[in-house]
Amino acid sequence: MSETTDRQGAALRGRAEIDLGALRGNVRALRARLAPGAALMAVVKADAYGHGAIPCARAAVEAGATWLGTATPQEALALRADAGLPDDVRIMCWLWTPGGPWQEAIEAGLDVSVSGMWALEEVVAAARRAGRPARVQVKADTGLGRSGCRPGRDWEELIGAALRAEGEGLLRITGLWSHFACADEPGHPSIAAQLTVFKEMTAYAEEQGVRPEVRHIANSPATLTLPEAHFDLVRTGIALYGISPGPELGTSADLGLRPVxxxxxxxxxxxxxxxxxxxxxxxxxxxxxxxxxxxxxxxxxxxxxxxxxxxxxxxxxxxxxxxxxxxxxxxxxxxxxxxxxxxxxxxxxxxxxxxxxxxxxxxxxxxxxxxxxxxxxxxxxxxxxxxxx
Missing domain, CATH: 2.40.37.10 (Lyase, Ornithine Decarboxylase; Chain A, domain 1)
Structure with missing residues (x-):
């Protein structure tokens, strides 16, 4: 048993007990649902949804997660520096703003997400400074309306520029990915629509010569309910921690998950x-x-x-x-x-x-x-x- 502060004082007032055994069990239960060939990313952003990023990341990897996901590069850099993870565990971060620590991320071997030309230009410049190629995952906006590149001319321009940079040895396009808007509402018409757009956008990229290591769109609810969306990788967040992604999917117990x-x-x-x-x-x-x-x-x-x-x-x-x-x-x-x-x-x-x-x-x-x-x-x-x- 470990904790982040002394048990004297604050710990006697209140405490959050984190059952890492339950987390490992949830990872195993989620892996059992995966379509053949799909791997599991454990999302540990926001300090593992409040549970403690480093111990939860270690436990998830012990149970078979081969990828870890964070929102910010600072979260990902801390994991790479302090978590003592095996070298073959990939870490991806996706929430970037101009002037971010691109070079540090490249040197740490992180997978970074690019949604537009400004980000691609910054990561290419950082790769030149670092003297090594960046691992880049290109995000498609298939209908969530947040980050990601829209289909059409913008996507074509971004893919073309990324391929030229890859040809110069400045980056490796390791992934194509997107995010569902309503996967926690089974049968919502946006789910099928987004899947169609994602397939079209990845097909275009691959026709142009992109050879991604992984394609992924499934979050926790899609992991639980949409095997056709598993592709090469699923990104499980809240389900790791034993909480149902939404009431329409059932309770944690219904889903075979245990709150952590x-x-x-x-x-x-x-x-x-x-x-x-x-x-x-x-x-x-x-x-x-x-x-x-x-x-x-x-x-x-x-x-x-x-x-x-x-x-x-x-x-x-x-x-x-x-x-x-x-x-x-x-x-x-x-x-x-x-x-x-x-x-x-x-x-x-x-x-x-x-x-x-x-x-x-x-x-x-x-x-x-x-x-x-x-x-x-x-x-x-x-x-x-x-x-x-």
Missing amino acids: MTLSASLALVKDVPGGEGVSYGHHYTTPGDTTLGLVPLGYGDGVPRHASGTGPVLIDGKWRTVAGRIAMDQFVVDLGGDRPAAGSDAVLFGPGDDGEPTAEDWAQAAGTIGYEIVTRIGSRVPRVHRNG
Whole structure:
């Protein structure tokens, strides 16, 4: 077991336990779904969705992931420098802005994503300075409308320029890729439309002479539901961490996945109060009668969503409780209904549900958001305790 801060102080206030055994099990379950010949990329951006990038990357690779994905080059460079990964594990990063650390990425052997001519020009210049070719994956915008090159003249220009640079030995086109907009909504018409556009754009590139190592478009929901979209590689993010990509796909248990993070705190105070007592800012909750209140020392400064005020579920002393009143920056209150658990008792906000505790998906429903946000927003004041490593 390891953690990112001393157990004294902050760790006694609250903690996020990360079950690396569950993460490895999720990787194996996802690999079992892959179409023949497809490899798995474990996406560990945003500190592995709040779970700790380096230990999660190591665990994913141990379970068979051969690629790792991050958003920013800084995340990818930190993995290459500090994670102690085998040399044959590829690391890709895709969120670039002008003036980014292209040369450092090339020297570290990262795969970098290019969506337009400005990025290609910068990576070519960096490759000249580095004296070695860049590993470049060209992104197609097949309908998500974010990064990526649109089909038509822009794609033709970008592919042509990339091939000329490859001919000069300045880069290697290692991948062609894209991203679904609505793969978490089975049957959405955009899914088939994007697949068609992706096939057309990759076919054009290959007709011009591109020989990519990998073609990929499938995210977590497409990995789970669209084997025809697996191509050479799938990019699994939220599913790695045992959270369903969307309610229409079923729960984590339905998908054979196990939640990896358990967020809990130690009750800071239990006290008797009379009926009619206002609770927390704005007195949006008033005690209906004589009762007991418990103080949970986590708040929106720790990533507990303020939008779950009055609705967020917590397991205390074997019973589900609900946030009473507003969630504050550092704490919130629950009405214990006359029960008197001792100060220091566990308050479990979410976990895998084994002991009846809420899940991250329950918190997502309470806050009107998605499970991705619930785990990713847990802040650095909450120490991560990694177990089964």
